[in-house]
Amino acid sequence: MFLVEGFVIAFGLAVGSFINVCIYRIPRGQSVLLPRSSCPKCDHPIRPWENIPILSYLFLRGKCRQCGSRISWVYPTLEVSTGILFYLLFLKYGFHTPFFINMVFFSLLLILLFVDLFERLLPNVVTLGGLVFGLVMAPFQSEEFLAAFRLLDLPPVMWTQYVDSLLGIVVGGGFLWLVAELYFRVKKVEGMGFGDIKMMAMVGAFLGWAYTWLTILLGxxxxxxxxxxxxxxxxxxxxxxxxxxxxxxxxxxxSTLWGRKLLTFYLTQF
Ligand SMILES: [Zn+2]
Known part of the structure; x- marks a missing residue:
């Protein structure tokens, strides 16, 4: 049992390591696959043993082996966070399709979180790419879909999941667009970028309309x-x-992890 959980966490650490690469390279328009990583200060190529999540950071005491410049706290933090988040998804879904879909969703969200924090940018590759992926995968977010798959009773469940995903896109993107438009009309300056609008459309594709609304509220x-x-x-x-x-x-x-609890809490308070 612990073996499976250990594997999920280790997988999360490894994906977190790749997310670090994405955060650094996507805003610079570089390929996320090639070339191999190197120290941004001295170009010292990162060898495989220097690239083990967490362990390498601790072993190198947070410094580049060649030039001694500090390695950002973001790297280990993101690796650990991804590991924990993947583990929480596993606890929620087990080895079912929503687990795999939401690992992709969380990875995209972590990229957006840090790229926006550092660069005030929400790249289209991530937001629009994620939107398409979320919409296509929508039926597999439901356990019912898989049950129906066996009973060869696809269409009804499949369509409700697609409709919810489409409504999520409309609610997420539409509401933020409306707010941005009103703000612009009143203040005559742009308060919100199109990046936020596209990002919420993507979130909507994954979460459906109710949890998208919750996301806007929480955010x-x-x-x-x-x-x-x-x-x-x-x-x-x-x-x-x-x-x-x-x-x-x-x-x-x-919203993904605790949406139902949060919504119940919210609705019973008012
Ligand atoms: Zn260096």
């Missing part, structure tokens, strides 16, 4: 709380641009 709440605190503490001006996509990514992860 806005987090953005308002943490964002205003950050701007207050570090005395950022009103022109400071919050990484809204990062907060939405956290909201989407929470």
């Amino acid at each position: 806005s709440l987090l953005g308002a709380l943490i964002g205003s605190l950050y701007m207050f503490v570090f005395r950022k001006g009103r022109r400071y641009q919050l990484p809204f996509g990062s907060f939405l990514a956290v909201g989407a992860i929470a």
Whole structure:
């Protein structure tokens, strides 16, 4: 039993390591597969044994072996986070199709979280690519689909899952577009980028309309709380641009893992 869980976590660490590469290279328009990784300061090529998640970071004491420049805290943090998140998905779904689909979803969200945090950018490759993947995979997010598959009773379940995914795209993308449009009409400046709109359309494709709505709620709440605190503490001006996509990514992860509990809590409070 522990073997399986250990494997899931180890797989998460390895994927986290690849996500690090994506975060660094996608905004720079570089290939995520080639060439091999190297130190951004001195170009020292990272050898396989220097590239083992966590262990290498600890062994190298967070420094490049050649030039001694510090390796960012982001690398080990992301590796561990991915490992934990994959494990939580496994606890929720076991080895069923939603487990595999949501591992892809979480990987895309982690890329968006950090690229938006560092570059204020939400790349189309990730948002639009994810949207297509989420929509195509929608029927497999349901256990019912697999049961129906055996009974050769496909269409009804398949269509409800597709409709929910499409509604998610409309709710996620549409609502954010509406907010952006209203803000622009009133303030005459752009408050929200098209990246956020495309990102929420992608989240909608994976989560369906209800959890997409929850994601917007959580993301806005987090953005308002943490964002205003950050701007207050570090005395950022009103022109400071919050990484809204990062907060939405956290909201989407929470909605996937604990959406039902959060929605029940929310609905019984009011
Ligand atoms: Zn170096």
